[in-house]
Amino acid sequence: MTxxxxxxxxxxxxxxxxxxxxxxxxYNFCHNFREDPERNGLRKKKLKGDSRIWxxxxxxxxRALLTPIGVDADGTESWLVIAVRHxxxxxxxxxxxxxxxxxxxxxxxxxxxxxxxxxRAGITLTPTEPEEPTPEPTPEPEPELAVSALxxxxxxxxxxxxxxxxxxxxxxxxxxxxxELDQLLEGAxxxxxxxxxxLAAGMDLDEVRKEITAPVELDHRPDPDxxxxxxxxxxxxxxxxxxxQIIEEGDFRAWKxxxxxxxxxxxxxxxxxxxxxxxxxxTGKTIVALHRVKHLAEQLPPGQDRPILLTTFTKNLTTDLxxxxxxxxxxxxxxxxxVVHIDQLAARVLGENTAPGHAKQxxxxxxxxxxxxxxxxxxxxxxxEAEFLLEEWEQVILGQSITTRSEYFKARRAGRGxxxxxxxxxxxxxxxxxxxxxxxxxxxxxxxxxxxxAARFEIERAAKIRDRQLLVDSDDSSGMRxxxxxxxxxxxxxxxxxxxxxxKMLRAxxxxxxxxxxxxxxxxxxxIYDHQVALSVLGINIRGRASRLTLSYRTTRExxxxxxxxxxxKGKSLKVSYxxxxxGTDTLAGYRSVLHGPKPDFxxxxxxxxxxxxxxTTLKTxxxxxxxxxxxxxxxxxGRIAVCVADRDMVSQTMYYLASKAGITCAExxxxxxxxxxxxxxxxxxxxxxxxxxxxxxVGASDGIIPRTNVIERYRTEDPLRYEREQRKARSLxxxxxxxxxxxxxxxxxxxxxxxxxV
Numbered sequence: 001m002t003x004x005x006x007x008x009x010x011x012x013x014x015x016x017x018x019x020x021x022x023x024x025x026x027y028n029f030c031h032n033f034r035e036d037p038e039r040n041g042l043r044k045k046k047l048k049g050d051s052r053i054w055x056x057x058x059x060x061x062x063r064a065l066l067t068p069i070g071v072d073a074d075g076t077e078s079w080l081v082i083a084v085r086h087x088x089x090x091x092x093x094x095x096x097x098x099x100x101x102x103x104x105x106x107x108x109x110x111x112x113x114x115x116x117x118x119x120r121a122g123i124t125l126t127p128t129e130p131e132e133p134t135p136e137p138t139p140e141p142e143p144e145l146a147v148s149a150l151x152x153x154x155x156x157x158x159x160x161x162x163x164x165x166x167x168x169x170x171x172x173x174x175x176x177x178x179x180e181l182d183q184l185l186e187g188a189x190x191x192x193x194x195x196x197x198x199l200a201a202g203m204d205l206d207e208v209r210k211e212i213t214a215p216v217e218l219d220h221r222p223d224p225d226x227x228x229x230x231x232x233x234x235x236x237x238x239x240x241x242x243x244x245q246i247i248e249e250g251d252f253r254a255w256k257x258x259x260x261x262x263x264x265x266x267x268x269x270x271x272x273x274x275x276x277x278x279x280x281x282x283t284g285k286t287i288v289a290l291h292r293v294k295h296l297a298e299q300l301p302p303g304q305d306r307p308i309l310l311t312t313f314t315k316n317l318t319t320d321l322x323x324x325x326x327x328x329x330x331x332x333x334x335x336x337x338x339v340v341h342i343d344q345l346a347a348r349v350l351g352e353n354t355a356p357g358h359a360k361q362x363x364x365x366x367x368x369x370x371x372x373x374x375x376x377x378x379x380x381x382x383x384x385e386a387e388f389l390l391e392e393w394e395q396v397i398l399g400q401s402i403t404t405r406s407e408y409f410k411a412r413r414a415g416r417g418x419x420x421x422x423x424x425x426x427x428x429x430x431x432x433x434x435x436x437x438x439x440x441x442x443x444x445x446x447x448x449x450x451x452x453x454a455a456r457f458e459i460e461r462a463a464k465i466r467d468r469q470l471l472v473d474s475d476d477s478s479g480m481r482x483x484x485x486x487x488x489x490x491x492x493x494x495x496x497x498x499x500x501x502x503x504k505m506l507r508a509x510x511x512x513x514x515x516x517x518x519x520x521x522x523x524x525x526x527x528i529y530d531h532q533v534a535l536s537v538l539g540i541n542i543r544g545r546a547s548r549l550t551l552s553y554r555t556t557r558e559x560x561x562x563x564x565x566x567x568x569x570k571g572k573s574l575k576v577s578y579x580x581x582x583x584g585t586d587t588l589a590g591y592r593s594v595l596h597g598p599k600p601d602f603x604x605x606x607x608x609x610x611x612x613x614x615x616x617t618t619l620k621t622x623x624x625x626x627x628x629x630x631x632x633x634x635x636x637x638x639g640r641i642a643v644c645v646a647d648r649d650m651v652s653q654t655m656y657y658l659a660s661k662a663g664i665t666c667a668e669x670x671x672x673x674x675x676x677x678x679x680x681x682x683x684x685x686x687x688x689x690x691x692x693x694x695x696x697x698x699v700g701a702s703d704g705i706i707p708r709t710n711v712i713e714r715y716r717t718e719d720p721l722r723y724e725r726e727q728r729k730a731r732s733l734x735x736x737x738x739x740x741x742x743x744x745x746x747x748x749x750x751x752x753x754x755x756x757x758x759v
Contacts, residue, residue: 002034002035002036002037002075002076002077003033003034003035003036003037003076003077003078003079004034004072004076004077004078004079005030005033005034005079005080005081005238005239006069006078006079006080006081006231006236006237006238006239007080007081007236007237007238007239008080008081008082008083008105008107008234008236009190009235009236009237010082010083010107010109010187011064011065011081011082011083011084012237014083014084014085015084018062018084020634022058022059022062025058025059025062026058026062026064026084029042029056029057029058029059029064030081030239033056033064033079034239037077037079041057042056042057043055043056043057044056047065047090047092047094047128048092048126048128049091049092049093049094049095049126050094050095050096052067052068052096052227053065053066053067053082053094053095053096054066054067054068055090055128058084061086061087062084062085062086062087063084063085063086063087063090064081064083064084065081065082065083065084065085065090065094065107066079066080066081066082067079067080067082067096067105067227068227069227069228069231070227070228078228078231080105080231080234080236081239082096082105082107083107083109085111087128087129088127088129089111090111090127090128090129091110091111091125091126091127091128092125092126092127092128093110093123093125093126094107094108094109094110094111095107095108095167096108097165097166097167097224098222098223098224098225098226098227098230099163099165099189099191099222100160100163100166100221100222100224101162101163101191101213101216101217101218102163102191102216102217102218102222102233102261103218103222103229103230103233104189104191104230104233104234104235104261105227105230105231105233105234106165106189106191106192107189108165108167108168108187108188108189109187109188110123110125110167110171110187111125111187112183112186112187113171113183113184113187116180117171117174117175117180117183117184118171120174121170121171121174123171147176147177148176149173149174149175149176150175150176150177150178150180150181150200151172151173151175151196151199151200152173154173154199154205155173156169156170156173158205159172159173159195159196161209162195162205162208162209162212162213163191163192163195163213163216163217164191164192164195164196165188165189165191165192168184168188168192168196171184172184172192172196178200178596181196181197181200182596184196185197190260190261191212191213191216191261194212194262194551195208195212195213197595197596198211198212198551198592201557201592201593202592203592211262211550211551212262212551215261215262215263215264215265216261216262216264216265218233235261257287257290257291257324257327257328258287259284259287259288259291260284260287260551260553262551263284263287263288263291263549264291266288266292266547266549267288267291267292267295268295270515270516271515271516271519271545272515272545273512273515273517273518273541273542273545274517274518274519274520274535274540274541274542274545275516275518275519275520275542275545275546275547276495276519276520276521276522276535276542276545276546276547277519277520277521277546277547277548277549278521278522278523278546278547278548278549279521279523279548279549279550280523280549280550280552280739281523281552281554281555281563281735281736281739281740282552282553282554282555282560282593282692282739283549283550283551283552283553284549284553284554285493285521285522285523285549286321286324286493286521286690288521288549289310289321289491289492289493289519289521290310290321290324290325290328291328292491292519293308293310293325293329293337293491294325294328294329294333296308296488296489296491296516296519297329297333297334297336297337298333300336300488306484306485306486306487306488307336307337307338307487307488308336308337308338308487308488308489308490308491309337309338309340309345309486309487309489309490309491309506309509309510310325310337310338310339310340310491310493311339311340311341311342311345311490311491311492311493311506312341312342312492312493312494312497312690313341313342313343313494313497313498313689314341314494314497314671314686314687314689314690315341315343315344315671315672316669316670316671316672316673316687316691317341317493317494317689317690317691318339318340318341318344319672319673320673320690320691321339321493321690322339325337325339338487342451342498342502342506343447343450343451345454345505346447346450346451346453346454346455346501346502346505347362347450347454349454349457349458349505350450350453350454350457352457353457360443360444360445361443361444361445362444362445362446362447362450363444363445363446363447364446364447365390365394365446365447365448367444368390368439368446369386369387369390371435371438371439371442372386372389372390372435373386375431375434375435375438376389376431379431379434381431383427384427384428384431388418388719388722389428389431389432389435391416392416392428392432393432393435393436393448394446394448394499395416396408396411396412396413396416397411397432398448398449398451398452398499398500398501399499399500399501400412400500401452401455401456401501401504405426405429408425408429409422409425409426418719418721418722436449448499448501451499451501451502451505452501454501454505455501455502455504455505455508458504458505458508458509459504459508461483461508462485462508462509464483465482465483465484465485468482469482469483470482470483485509485510485511486509486510487509487510488510488511488514489510489516489517489518489519490506490509490510490517490518490519491518491519491520491521492506492518492519492520492521492522493521493522493690494521494522494689494690495520495521495522496522496523497522497689500538503535503538503540504538504539506518507538507539507540512539518540520535520540520542550592551592551593552592552593552595553593553595554595554692554739554742555593555595555739555741555742556593556595556596556597556598556742556743557592557593557595557596557597558596558597558598558599558600559593559597559600559738559739559741559745560592560593560739562599562600562738562745562758563735563738563739565758566731566734566735566738566756566757566758597743597744598743598744600738600741600744600745600746600747601745601746601747602746602747602748602753602757602758602759603746603747603748603749604748604749604750604753605748605749605750606750606751607750607751608653608700608750610750611699611700611748611749611750612653612654612657612658612661612699613661614748615643615654615657615658615662615697615699615748616657616658616661616662616664618697618746619641619643619658619662619664619680619697620662620664622637622641622695622744623637623641623664623679623680626640626641626694626695637679638667638677638678638679639674639679639681639693640693640694640695641679641680641681641693641694641695641696642669642680642681642682642683642688642691642693642695642696642697642740643658643666643680643681643682643683643696643697643698643699644683644684644685644688644696644697644698644699644737644740645682645683645684645685645698645699645700646684646685646700646701646705646706646708647684648684650684650699650700651668651682651683651684654666654682654699655668655682658680658682664678664679664680665677665678665679665680666678666679666680666681666682667679667680667681667682668681668682668683669681669682669683669684669687669688669691670683670687671687681693685733685734685736685737686733688736688737688740689736691740692740692741692742693740693741693742694741694742694743694744695741695742695743695744695745696737696740696741696744696745696746697745697746697747697748698734698737698738698745698746698747698748699748699749700748700749700750701734701747701748701749701753701754701756701757702749702750702751702752702753702754703749703751703752703753703754703755704752705754706730706733706734706754706756707726707727707730707754707756711726712726712727712730730756731756734754734756
């Protein structure tokens with residue numbers, strides 16, 4: 001090999017969209033170029049506009065654009081492929097440079113910029129391989145009306161300071177519509193795109209500087225001619241055999257693990273204790289979690305036998321995390337990471353501390369609720385509702401590891417709504433004692449009980465570690481070793497859903513004296529369970545080590561605007577505050593998207609059958625659109641489209657209709673991930689936590705279904721605070737569902753719409 005090839009991210013994105021035969025020709029081109037960059041068949045030549053860009057022949061119609069980076073000590077040439085496109089789209093005016101802010105290599109692609117914007121900026125593109133001239137006369141351009149520039153409030157110096165690519169500055173200052181801006185930024189470097197979209201979305205200069213430019217800015221001015229150093233700062237992919245599989249699987253897979261440069265500093269930062277990153281949907285929390293694990297795994301010292309834990313609340317999200325992490329880590333590093341959902345981790349701890357034959361069966365809360373109702377019926381107890389007592393037990397007694405009546409009398413009940421007098425607490429305590437005795441007789445326990453027991457076992461284990469207690473190695477009676485912590489690092493995704501007992505267990509599993517012990521990601525606005533938590537009370541101090549992710553890279557401005565109205569239809573969403581897991585408050589202030597796309601569709605039907613019929617029509621259209629690329633080459637649409645419903649009954653009805661009447665194959669989203677290999681995923685709103693799809697339909701968003709009026713309406717007068725909490729939880733659930741869509745969202749209902757919908 002006499003040359004080394006790397007692939008610029010934009011070139012990789014272009015390859016996703018090319019016909020399979022062209023991709024095959026590109027792999028052959030790479031092989032030939034690496035063997036001999038001067039091979040005659042490559043027809044390598046410089047562009048006239050920028051002598052640092054070369055064009056080389058992939059096949060009769062397609063060209064690779066490359067730039068030389070330098071020559072290694074062993075004489076190997078290093079080249080960067082910056083674009084792969086049809087020869088008619090290769091122009092002399094394309095340019096490459098080192099960004100003055102980030103120090104990264106930037107390719108400025110004017111081939112996708114609209115004619116009107118180019119004309120106003122006085123730019124004419126010259127094809128490197130002009131087509132045969134056509135005899136038809138070129139019509140004179142119509143005179144343009146004087147229209148204010150979209151970014152008229154800014155000047156070239158300000159854009160330059162924020163990091164906009166030099167070749168785009170004058171063009172950006174001439175665009176007059178959001179459509180023109182979209183065209184300009186389609187091929188723009190990432191920082192330029194974020195800055196210009198941020199300004200167009202209403203961010204002021206200071207906000208853009210703080211949230212977009214500062215996180216990626218170097219502490220010194222880079223050398224504009226040092227491309228070798230610039231390459232080390234640039235996200236590139238090495239051209240090798242593994243690249244073929246990535247490109248052939250398409251951009252959705254790559255996009256699901258793409259780390260935005262503004263998030264990278266959070267991922268790589270060194271923390272002296274627990275740290276937290278919060279952010280709204282689409283801000284990349286899960287991506288940050290995955291790359292944080294990757295970074296920590298790469299930093300593990302040799303011989304380190306304590307793995308890294310990646311955990312979250314829902315089982316199907318854990319499955320998704322494991323699959324995504326596998327595409328980021330080599331098998332040796334992946335083996336050092338324990339990806340397990342939090343209740344499974346608790347069950348593992350209990351298994352280690354329970355004698356054979358003495359394990360209890362764990363049951364979900366709805367079965368425990370039935371037992372509580374049965375107990376109250378037998379006692380003819382009408383003063384308390386079963387739901388209230390079960391939540392008091394889960395949130396207060398188990399949540400604070402309360403074991404005695406006197407402790408319960410002193411317990412804090414923040415967020416519980418209804419106040420209790422001392423005699424009332426005494427009465428509640430007696431009922432809960434009878435209830436837990438009933439569960440014990442049945443040989444069952446709830447997952448909340450299991451978490452609390454696991455936490456106590458781990459706290460005892462941590463105490464032994466601090467006391468430097470020795471263990472005898474059973475395989476070798478002469479060997480002695482100290483008991484150690486289970487993990488060196490813990491990363492938690494969707495942190496807002498964990499119980500207090502979960503946090504106590506996790507805190508005891510990792511050494512508090514080591515740096516980077518816990519890394520926590522969550523969003524209080526997506527809390528869909530009633531687990532009230534204050535991390536500092538549980539021994540997890542994140543003060544001074546908390547950061548916010550405010551820019552959405554998944555949810556478009558159009559989808560985000562409607563989703564925010566779900567959280568608060570009065571238009572005050574950015575001011576609505578939620579607890580931030582640490583006795584403070586968090587809002588969506590400053591949360592915005594830099595992406596642009598079609599507006600969500602809101603569709604009303606007369607009946608449920610009509611709605612299912614409309615769903616079938618929508619899905620058929622989407623499947624057809626996603627089954628081929630822009631050039632007509634076949635693509636696999638499976639796993640890119642999803643249908644979200646309110647409950648399990650609607651899942652069954654929807655899947656039956658789609659399979660039997662619409663001819664659409666489905667896979668049900670279960671706690672273990674998608675069940676089946678159908679094209680369209682169908683699941684309840686709870687199953688969509690942390691997941692994302694290119695296109696999503698929410699069906700059955702009708703009044704009485706979202707929220708279930710018969711479930712929460714009784715609290716309106718009996719317990720107003722509880723009623724507001726249930727309303728907020730239901731709104732959060734719909735908010736989560738709506739923000740799972742990347743490119744397109746449709747929401748439908750039959751009869752009357754849900755009161756939460758912005759219609």
